[in-house]
Amino acid sequence: MNPSNSMPPRTIATDGDGFSLHPDDLEAIRGELHHFEQPQAACVEALKIVQRREGWVPDGAIPAIADALGLGPATIEGVATFYSLIFRQPVGRHVILVCDSSSCFLTGFDELRQGLVDQLGVEFGQTTEDGRFTLLPVCCLGACDGGPALMIDQDTYGPVLPKDLNDLLEAYP
Amino acid sequence: MSDRRKALRYRSRILQSEDERRPETHPLTWRLHDDGRVVNLEDYRAQEGYEALEAVLKGDPKAVIAAMKEANVRGRGGAGFSAGLKWSLTLQGGDMPRGYLVCNADEMEPGTFKDRLVMEQQPHLLIEGMIIGAYANNSKMGYIFLRGEYVECAHVLNQALAEAREAGWLGTDIAGSGFDFDIVLHSGAGRYICGEETALISSLEGKRANPRAKPPFPGQSGAWGKPTVVNNVETLCNVPAVMLKGSDWYQQLSGDRTDDGGTKLYGVSGPVQRPGLWELPMGTTGQEILELAGGVRNGRKLKAWLPGGASTGFLIPEHLELPLDFDTVGKEGSRLGTGLLTVVTEDQSMVSVMRNLEQFFARESCGWCTPCRDGLPWVVKLLQALECGEGEEGDIEMLAKLAKDNGPGLTFCAHAPGAAMPLETALKHFRHEFEQGIRHPRRAAHADPIPVGEI
Numbered sequence: 001m002n003p004s005n006s007m008p009p010r011t012i013a014t015d016g017d018g019f020s021l022h023p024d025d026l027e028a029i030r031g032e033l034h035h036f037e038q039p040q041a042a043c044v045e046a047l048k049i050v051q052r053r054e055g056w057v058p059d060g061a062i063p064a065i066a067d068a069l070g071l072g073p074a075t076i077e078g079v080a081t082f083y084s085l086i087f088r089q090p091v092g093r094h095v096i097l098v099c100d101s102s103s104c105f106l107t108g109f110d111e112l113r114q115g116l117v118d119q120l121g122v123e124f125g126q127t128t129e130d131g132r133f134t135l136l137p138v139c140c141l142g143a144c145d146g147g148p149a150l151m152i153d154q155d156t157y158g159p160v161l162p163k164d165l166n167d168l169l170e171a172y173p
Numbered sequence: 174m175s176d177r178r179k180a181l182r183y184r185s186r187i188l189q190s191e192d193e194r195r196p197e198t199h200p201l202t203w204r205l206h207d208d209g210r211v212v213n214l215e216d217y218r219a220q221e222g223y224e225a226l227e228a229v230l231k232g233d234p235k236a237v238i239a240a241m242k243e244a245n246v247r248g249r250g251g252a253g254f255s256a257g258l259k260w261s262l263t264l265q266g267g268d269m270p271r272g273y274l275v276c277n278a279d280e281m282e283p284g285t286f287k288d289r290l291v292m293e294q295q296p297h298l299l300i301e302g303m304i305i306g307a308y309a310n311n312s313k314m315g316y317i318f319l320r321g322e323y324v325e326c327a328h329v330l331n332q333a334l335a336e337a338r339e340a341g342w343l344g345t346d347i348a349g350s351g352f353d354f355d356i357v358l359h360s361g362a363g364r365y366i367c368g369e370e371t372a373l374i375s376s377l378e379g380k381r382a383n384p385r386a387k388p389p390f391p392g393q394s395g396a397w398g399k400p401t402v403v404n405n406v407e408t409l410c411n412v413p414a415v416m417l418k419g420s421d422w423y424q425q426l427s428g429d430r431t432d433d434g435g436t437k438l439y440g441v442s443g444p445v446q447r448p449g450l451w452e453l454p455m456g457t458t459g460q461e462i463l464e465l466a467g468g469v470r471n472g473r474k475l476k477a478w479l480p481g482g483a484s485t486g487f488l489i490p491e492h493l494e495l496p497l498d499f500d501t502v503g504k505e506g507s508r509l510g511t512g513l514l515t516v517v518t519e520d521q522s523m524v525s526v527m528r529n530l531e532q533f534f535a536r537e538s539c540g541w542c543t544p545c546r547d548g549l550p551w552v553v554k555l556l557q558a559l560e561c562g563e564g565e566e567g568d569i570e571m572l573a574k575l576a577k578d579n580g581p582g583l584t585f586c587a588h589a590p591g592a593a594m595p596l597e598t599a600l601k602h603f604r605h606e607f608e609q610g611i612r613h614p615r616r617a618a619h620a621d622p623i624p625v626g627e628i
Contacts, residue, residue: 102533
């Protein structure tokens with residue numbers, strides 16, 4: 001049989017793709033199950049656990065998490081693609097989340113975004129060629145008295161002016 | 174870390190010093206340290222901490238609900254619904270399974286940065302409020318639904334939950350009362366819609382955060398079909414003081430300013446001299462708050478302001494005299510919302526500000542209801558055209574129609590009405606700015622189109 005003709009178009013990975021959950025992650029996911037009435041409730045955290053290790057959620061992780069929780073892969077994929085902080089594409093070593101909501105918009109978001117675009121050479125949704133930074137917009141970071149604000153990995157900064165970016169970015173090699 | 178980078182780190186803070194914050198007048202913030210360090214269990218316990226809970230556990234849970242109703246603590250997440258009334262509608266009794274108490278800590282309303290302060294610096298106040306709430310509602314388990322970006326809050330809350338568990342304030346047989354309750358911190362993964370209470374429940378259950386039709390209300394059938402109470406962080410933080418000092422005391426905190434009792438975490442952001450947060454009596458005016466913020470930056474004039482986040486309606490300078498409480502602001506075609514003001518100055522374009530707001534709402538729509546999913550991107554396109562002077566006659570009428578089509582009751586949740594309210598009020602107060610964006614009269618020929626490709 002010619003595989004190119006018989007393969008259905010694949011939108012959701014249903015086999016492991018050679019991916020298997022790290023034993024620590026599997027244990028952490030199972031630990032989450034105790035907090036909730038039903039296993040599906042652990043799936044957002046499960047996705048975050050995988051992402052912490054891999055940087056993103058690779059295709060093969062979807063069926064692996066589905067297996068661990070006793071659910072179908074489509075359910076997990078549906079959840080993974082809904083939430084903005086779950087990455088279903090590879091991202092850079094550091095993720096920059098720039099607040100684009102009203103207070104930051106009113107205090108210099110456009111200049112900050114332009115500063116980042118100039119410095120990194122990428123637009124929102126893109127990763128620098130050296131794989132160092134991914135640039136993304138984010139909902140109000142709740143740092144409005146420090147707008148314009150941004151977050152790099154786990155750290156929130158604000159107010160940040162374009163001239164501050166050199167100092168800031170160099171701390172994230 | 175370089176000094177420069179350290180200086181850029183965002184720190185949540187209150188702009189009132191310890192001397193200004195008193196137990197009798199500042200129930201939410203009087204324990205906070207000037208240096209912003211966490212009020213740990215020891216500090217908290219030494220300052221009336223968990224005393225309200227101790228007293229409550231000796232009495233009837235129904236008395237808690239009665240006291241909360243009498244104090245008229247209105248929901249601080251923005252809707253202003255009486256917390257006591259909400260609790261009185263939660264199903265409980267011998268034939269009912271024990272349900273859940275969920276703290277909505279998904280603070281994502283643009284312009285809102287108040288819950289972060291309490292969680293980062295005084296986690297035990299929230300935990301005590303939750304335990305009292307759970308006792309009143311007979312909840313078996315509590316969840317703090319925290320937005321994923323609040324990394325520092327997660328760290329502080331987890332530490333405080335461990336302290337509370339260790340000290341016997343959480344777990345089985347709390348303080349020898351026979352009442353069992355524990356709290357789990359659930360950290361989210363983004364999306365503004367998770368802050369809507371039924372969407373939050375969907376998200377907590379590990380599903381896409383689509384809202385659910387009401388009724389049934391969460392108090393009847395919420396998380397996993399069990400009675401579920403969802404309250405905002407600030408609302409729950411009001412509970413211990415109400416129980417300790419009484420509803421009369423709580424009512425008089427706001428004096429003659431308003432019928433709503435208590436204090437409020439008010440704040441200002443946008444182009445003002447000193448953006449920040451203050452705990453002030455409920456019903457403080459916009460003028461007073463703006464003065465605390467040092468007025469508008471660079472000597473410019475105030476053009477418009479949002480009283481409590483992106484989903485509230487625009488007010489204009491003449492509204493600054495009004496007491497900021499739920500009913501007064503409601504009568505002016507807006508909402509108090511979260512009570513954190515966003516300021517727009519004379520040199521800023523209302524069309525651009527609206528475009529920014531609607532881009533937010535369009536992106537954050539969960540896609541469940543048609544008017545919201547398809548209407549909001551249309552609103553964005555119209556605003557983008559007006560912003561660069563390429564609007565057409567009829568665009569403003571279409572914007573007004575789309576705002577109306579997204580009004581209350583036409584979609585499952587309040588996301589679409591939240592997007593409609595600032596738009597409607599911006600059109601009402603600043604229609605001339607939108608009109609300036611119209612270039613082509615209806616049916617008039619556009620500029621010659623540019624040919625595409627080879628002929």
